[in-house]
Amino acid sequence: MKKVAVLGSGRGTNFLAILKRAREKNWNVDFLAISDKAYSGFIENAQKENVKFKVLPQKRDLLNEELLEILKDFSPDLIVLAGYMRILPSFVVNAxxxxxxxxxxxxxxxxxxxxxxxxxxxxxxxxxxITIHFVTEELDAGPIIAQFPVIVREEDTLESLEKRIHDVEHKFYPQVIEEVLKVF
Structure with a gap:
């Protein structure tokens, strides 16, 4: 069984899309949800979907050290950032x-x-x-795994464009994760 840690801070909609694909395609995966926010849609979704979860301490000086310990203890095959809104320090990325x-x-x-x-x-x-990429020390600069374009329509508002981008995320991120897990 492969282990996947999913880090999130927000609504948890990408996390739900990942779980849906994992169940539909019978991934043999043990998930752990990790959040820096105790009261978030991400944690609510983990609870509703019966996924193990951990909430990081609110003290900034302890947060990244605790994250590293949780990840080391879980020993994931893959770590998936799904709306995790913190920049990871080099000691976590490099580990x-x-x-x-x-x-x-x-x-x-x-x-x-x-x-x-x-x-x-x-x-x-x-x-x-959208771009799916490996995480490196430099923000949003790691090797690209896949990209999926979205056209900006004349009639788009910021809100309509955001919705269409999120729809593309929900469709393709789980598919790419599935393919990445095949090589891990």
Missing amino acids: FKGKMINLHPSLLPSFKGAHAIRDAYEYGVKWTG
Whole structure:
């Protein structure tokens, strides 16, 4: 059985999409959900779906050390960032080098950072999308695994574009995770 740790901070919709695909395709996976927020959709979804979870301490000086210990104890084959809104320190990234992937809501290397969808929309791009990449010490700069484009329509609002990008995330991130697990 493979082990997958999923880190999230927000609503947990990508996490639900991953779990749905894992169940539909009968992945032989033991999941652990880890969050920096005790009261989040991510943790609520873990509870509803009967997935083991851990909540990191709120003291910043303890958070990353605790994360490293939890990950070492779990010994995951793969670590999946699914809306985890903290920058991981090098000692965590390097401890799991090549075993950690992230989903970013733009076609990297364009529009790095926390507000990628808004930044792309305000810039006026005609195409944006998602990038799935390995996590490295440099923010949103690791080797790209896959990218999926999303056209920006004339009638798009920021909200409609965000929804369409999230739909693409929910469709393709679980598929890519499934393929990555085949080689781990």
